[in-house]
Amino acid sequence: MPRWAVWAAHAAALAAIPSGLWRLPMAWGTSMGFDQDFMDALQAPGWGSVYVIVLGVLTEVFAFLTLGLVQPWGETWPRWVPFVGGRRIRPLAVVVPAALGVAAVMLYNVGYIYTAFFAGADQPKGAALWLMNACYAPMLAWPPLLAAVTVHYWRRRKADATTATV
Numbered sequence: 001m002p003r004w005a006v007w008a009a010h011a012a013a014l015a016a017i018p019s020g021l022w023r024l025p026m027a028w029g030t031s032m033g034f035d036q037d038f039m040d041a042l043q044a045p046g047w048g049s050v051y052v053i054v055l056g057v058l059t060e061v062f063a064f065l066t067l068g069l070v071q072p073w074g075e076t077w078p079r080w081v082p083f084v085g086g087r088r089i090r091p092l093a094v095v096v097p098a099a100l101g102v103a104a105v106m107l108y109n110v111g112y113i114y115t116a117f118f119a120g121a122d123q124p125k126g127a128a129l130w131l132m133n134a135c136y137a138p139m140l141a142w143p144p145l146l147a148a149v150t151v152h153y154w155r156r157r158k159a160d161a162t163t164a165t166v
Contacts, residue, residue, distance in 0.1 A: 009070040012145035015138040016063040020056035022135035027052040033128025069153040091157040098150040106143040
């Protein structure tokens with residue numbers, strides 16, 4: 001496994017952590033620079049807290065899955081998985097979701113950048129805005145890193161399939 005691919009996969013997996021950590025205080029009602037109307041609409045603390053926490057956890061899970069592109073468990077199902085444990089994973093079963101992940105995070109980032117430049121009156125300002133942008137900036141690296149590792153995974157797995165049939 002090339003060193004750059006392992007590094008890129010780990011960097012992609014870590015890119016989502018700051019934004020998740022930034023979101024956590026909102027779950028217990030800290031405004032993080034947003035106005036009270038925003039917090040009331042979010043219903044945090046309350047049901048909005050569940051949304052904020054679930055969003056953070058799902059983001060981290062999907063970011064962690066990037067590591068499967070450079071780990072053995074991304075090529076062969078772990079033995080403990082019922083029905084498919086120990087079998088090879090078809091490359092497209094990994095590449096298609098990874099490519100969709102690239103597109104999804106890229107669209108999210110476009111939305112975030114738009115919001116950052118055309119912030120509404122209820123958006124954070126000053127130091128709160130700086131902190132939010134600093135925490136979300138690493139997310140900008142996730143799509144290109146994931147795309148690079150996905151292309152490498154596809155090429156490597158296709159090369160493995162070609163040499164296995166010869």
